[in-house]
Amino acid sequence: MIIGIDIGSTTTKAVSVEEVPGSGTDDRRRVIRKIKTRAEDAVTSATGAFGKMIVENNIRMTDIERIMITGAGAGKLTGNLFGIPTEKVDEIRAIGIGGMFQARRENIIITNIGTGTAIIDAQRDSIVHLGGSGVGGGTIQGLAKKLLPTTDFNGIMELAAAGDLGQVDLRLGDIMDTWLSFLNRESTASNFGKMLDSARNEDIALGIINMVYQVIGMLSVFAAKSRNTGRVVVTGNGSDNPLGKRVLAELTGMYKIEFEYPADAAYTTAIGAGLSFAGF
Ligand SMILES: Nc1ncnc2c1ncn2[C@@H]1O[C@H](COP(=O)(O)OP(=O)(O)OP(=O)(O)O)[C@@H](O)[C@H]1O
Ligand SMILES: [Mg+2]
The missing domain is CATH 3.30.420.40 (ATPase, nucleotide binding domain)
Structure with a gap:
């Protein structure tokens, strides 16, 4: 299982993503759980969202392969979280990949309305920040x-x-x-x-x-x-x-x-x- 955490400027979101055995290639990845929190600082909100996800869903730490972190506050976290390999993801790339997954197609324009707004051109092999x-x-x-x-x-x-x-x-x-x-x-x-x-x-x-x-x-x-x-x-x-x-x-x-x-x-x-x- 992979945990994705987005430490936004206002809210922190965490999801778990898993491969579903036996399903078709397109549907092989599933977003299983979703959590939203709000906290003053990046580390508290990220660890809080992660902890809430683990506790509420009875997830075993050993089942988590990696934690992928993005968002405005991602830079505040250094090293691994709770001994689990942790990686940073460029926020524009994360929006592009997430947007294509949810829209179920490629070559799309995504307007992400958060605290501020980012507009992204997302294609399979090129994700470009157009502005915002x-x-x-x-x-x-x-x-x-x-x-x-x-x-x-x-x-x-x-x-x-x-x-x-x-x-x-x-x-x-x-x-x-x-x-x-x-x-x-x-x-x-x-x-x-x-x-x-x-x-x-x-x-x-x-x-x-x-x-x-x-x-x-x-x-x-x-x-x-x-x-x-x-x-x-x-x-x-x-x-x-x-x-x-x-x-x-x-x-x-x-x-x-x-x-x-x-x-x-x-x-x-x-x-x-x-x-x-x-x-x-
Ligand atoms: N129903 C709503 N309609 C419009 N805005 C909303 C709504 N609910 C919350 N918001 C606003 O959305 C913002 C938070 O959205 P989101 O969690 O997507 O942003 P973020 O990821 O924290 O910020 P950013 O991506 O800009 O760093 C807050 O500014 C909040 O005021
Ligand atoms: Mg955001």
């Missing part, structure tokens, strides 16, 4: 801290669900009577460019979510177009956001780029780290 943005889940939480009465993610989403974008965003219909190329009256001309005095917390929450996913979505659209593909695989904790998905769906309507959300996309990077083990 500091706009991501951390942006939502940081802005919420100063602008909203809650930093709890569910609380932010509840507020946003009742929001009215017309209170905060300047839309094309506010400034023009006609369409501007393919943009209609509802299209955003300037995020937070209107900000009426009557704007409520609900409206601001929705404005934040809308802005973050519009930025990430447009970067993804340009990345996909630059690689002549019509699809983008979305991963990271930020991929599981109903309002964010709605914003991305609007971009699909405008730019004809489809967004795809694999199951367990919060674990893509950890899974990719586990699958990077050369023995697989």
Whole structure:
């Protein structure tokens, strides 16, 4: 068994990856268990996630062949963990391999929405970091801290669900009577460019979510177009956001780029780290 650990800037994810005897070549590797934790420092969160995985699943230490570590905090760990051979994996490579495994195909564009956002072109023999943005889940939480009465993610989403974008965003219909190329009256001309005095917390929450996913979505659209593909695989904790998905769906309507959300996309990077083990 291989354990993949992704020490992200906000959360640490651990998965176990095993070969399944007797199954077809494509399905021979299975992700069996998944754990998510949060801790102040890298070593505590990595060892904590690992320990939780072992204890909750009655895993025998002798069954673990290797621990594969990636993510922003990976550099903080030196040497082997608990006497088990431990290897570092480049985070971009881990996202690429995990994304291809979850999408069940190669030659894909992956947009990983974590604390920040990374966009990756993943092919079987070449995984390239196209770029990204500091706009991501951390942006939502940081802005919420100063602008909203809650930093709890569910609380932010509840507020946003009742929001009215017309209170905060300047839309094309506010400034023009006609369409501007393919943009209609509802299209955003300037995020937070209107900000009426009557704007409520609900409206601001929705404005934040809308802005973050519009930025990430447009970067993804340009990345996909630059690689002549019509699809983008979305991963990271930020991929599981109903309002964010709605914003991305609007971009699909405008730019004809489809967004795809694999199951367990919060674990893509950890899974990719586990699958990077050369023995697989
Ligand atoms: N439902 C959600 N929608 C959007 N963002 C979310 C959601 N739940 C959590 N987040 C945000 O996702 C971020 C954590 O995501 P993830 O665990 O993928 O990132 P990370 O791996 O720690 O960071 P990075 O990959 O950028 O180093 C946090 O900033 C958190 O605020
Ligand atoms: Mg991450």
